[in-house]
Amino acid sequence: MPSDDKLLLDYALSTDPAPVPISTAQVTSRVRVNISPSTSAQVYCDEIKIAVPVGSGPLSLFSSAPDGSVNTNTWAETTGAAQNGSDLWPGLDPDQDYVPLTFSCDVSDSLIDYNLVFGVFGAVNETVGDVRIMIRESSRTDSTDPFTPKQGSLWLRKAYPDFYLKNLVATTPDAPTVPSTDFPNGARIRLAWESNGTYFQLFMAGGTTPIYSGTETTCTLEDGVPRDSTFVLAASMTGSPGQDTSQGGYQPIYLYDSLTVSVSDPDLTPTSVTVSDTLDVTGTSTLGTTNTGALTSAGATVSGALQAGSLATGGTLNVSGSATVGQATVTGELSVQGGSTLNGATVNGTLNGTGSASLNNLTVSGLSASSGPVALLGTGVMLAQDTSIPQAGVEAHTDGFALAQVLIPSDVSKSSFAYGLINTVGTWFQVQGGTVGSFGSAWSDVMAFNPNAITVPIQAGTQWWYTAGNCNGNQQDSPIQIWWFPMGSNPSGEQTFRILSSEELADAPPPPATPSFNAFVAREEQVAAAAADFVDRLAEALEARLADGTRADLARLLHQL
Structure with a gap:
């Protein structure tokens, strides 16, 4: 225009x-x-x-x-x-x-x-x-x-808005503004769309039950998909269709959109597999028992998880993921990086396990295990520090604790009132601090420092938000710190958290009303009233008639002492 x-x-x-x-x-x-x-x-x-x-x-x-x-x-x-x-x-x-x-x-x-x-x-x-x-x-x-x-x-x-549904797109959670149509097997997939509808259902080809139902315009498939898949999204301006009790031939109005994603290393389900030498699997493998046995080979390497009804190998079996085996016979070394469930196992070589293990019946001719202290809490990270911290969001990759700490001002004789806010599970948690004062005729004037902190537990895979600031009536602002303390570490070695982008902050919960503070307004009024009373008593004691202007000047000068 x-x-x-x-x-x-x-x-x-x-x-x-x-x-x-x-x-x-x-x-x-x-x-x-x-x-x-x-x-x-x-x-x-x-x-x-x-x-x-x-x-x-x-x-x-x-x-x-x-x-x-x-x-x-x-x-x-x-x-x-x-x-x-x-x-x-x-x-x-x-x-x-x-x-x-x-x-x-x-x-x-x-x-x-x-x-x-x-x-x-x-x-x-x-x-x-x-x-x-x-x-x-x-x-x-x-x-x-x-x-x-x-x-x-x-x-x-x-x-006035028209009912619309558009822009169904797939991305990775770490790059929500970069569209993608091809993903690794099991990788997290974030689906997002634009609509003014009030209820959405997301279906995956081959299923009759929605994989997502709700009011949000995004959803994340934490386990991804094992093969090429088509998603169909249905939007309506009503609530859950299962809650309707239709009258007079009523039918809800739906809008639909669809999207197909491909998987670079999909799962395959063959009817039978015969291996004459080594079996190398780069993704997750599910092997059921056949008439000739689930798996018989000279050796096997599985980069993902292994599930088998029975397993027999004369060489080394390496599983980097979890292993669930009904009956296993391993002549060589058995090495499992993830959790393991073996209902019956015979290991003639060495058993190495770096994850958890559930073993109902185990015979081991050589056993190697490491022991030592277990660290549950990871290294803390300070996410922000200032006297005013704008609202930001964090995606937690592990369980952990979010901490907001209000420190004292550099001069503790100055009035300071600051606050820190943390939001999770739909609730804002607040801490306040800085300095605290007391003024009055019965007590002496007091100004003392008052640091405070709040710690909030955060669940892995969820998002949380923080903001902080100082009130306008401060004589000196207090610094505030926001910390993240992870429980353990991300198994993949990645960072235990991710700061949300500005686009993702559009759906952030609005913070509550910030507290107001001016400790010296009432104090100034109190001192001014006391000065005026003193001038009145002085004039009475001296039997002097003072003009209103003179009284005001004397009270003002006394107030400045």
Whole structure:
């Protein structure tokens, strides 16, 4: 859409989704607005401010403050607090609140001759209407001229949402923005889609029972798939179909989408296998007993898990995963890296096990085992430290503990009230600290340090969130630290956690209202009242008539002592 002629730069606006749907009581519509300034002439610009109307009315876009972003690190973004239009810029609607997003150029050469895009992301309110986004740029056409402000606007319309289902995509959990259609056997697969439906069912080819049912628009298959598979997604604007008690021929309305993924090393299920020499398996192998036996070979190497009704090998058997065998005879060495269940085993060589083992009947002519202390707790990692920590998310790869610690300010005589928040299992847990004060006529004035910490257990495979900050009324802010203490380590040797991307934070739970604090407002009022009482008593004792102005001056001077 065109911008006003007063601006030197041209501004192009795009939205996702388009058109912009309003939120409903059932579904919150989150919309991304991208604004791209460009020009064919020579224009220098060191700052661009975007004022986004917020509120619940038809002229407001978002119901609360949005998030700002930019496509290059040569510009920095700062989001301000919501303000009335008359208090923000000249010419803005005095009956409308705006959130200002300020984008500042960090390089000395501010010539706009490259691709530049500003992003705004937030939750749309529930009212249809036309929205005016205000833009104020600081620009010039000559590098020797001073920068001067210029103002314009862009328009977009909010409309009633249509029922939609689109963009069913498969990714790895570690790279949720990179689509993929080919995965290793058993690798985790993250499926995501876009819809304003309220209930979803995900089916896999060959099955009649959904592998996922719920209201979220993502799901992760922790065990992946063993072979090429097609997924069919059904979306509806109702709840679970199994809860319906239809009347008068009622039928729910569904939208469908499908996606096929391939597996680079799929499981195969042959009717029989005959091995005359060594059997090498790079993936998981499930071998059932046949008329000639489950597996008979000179030796075997299984990189994944092994399941067999019976096993006989005259050489070495190496299993890097778990092993479940009904009856096993191993003439050479048996080496199992994972957990093992052997209902009957005869090992004439050495038995080496680095994982757990369940052995109902075992005969071993040579046994090697290691012993020593067992460490359950891994090395702690400090994820963040500052006086203000924006909300972030973490995916736990192991069980562990999240810790938020509020430290004391460098000067413990100063008032300081800080807080740390951790969210898991849908609940925010909070710790507060800094310093603590006591003021009053009955007690002496006291200001003491007050550090505090909170530890929250986290389950492996789940996501948790944290944020922290200081209250506005502090004399000096306190630092806050966020820690992660894993239980053990990731079996694959990977990091025990992963920081969620900014896209994944779109579904993060909103933090509770932050506490407010100003310990000295009441104290100042108390001291001022005491000073005024002293002047009154002094005038009475001296039998002096003091003018109101003189009384006020004496009270003020006494208050300053």
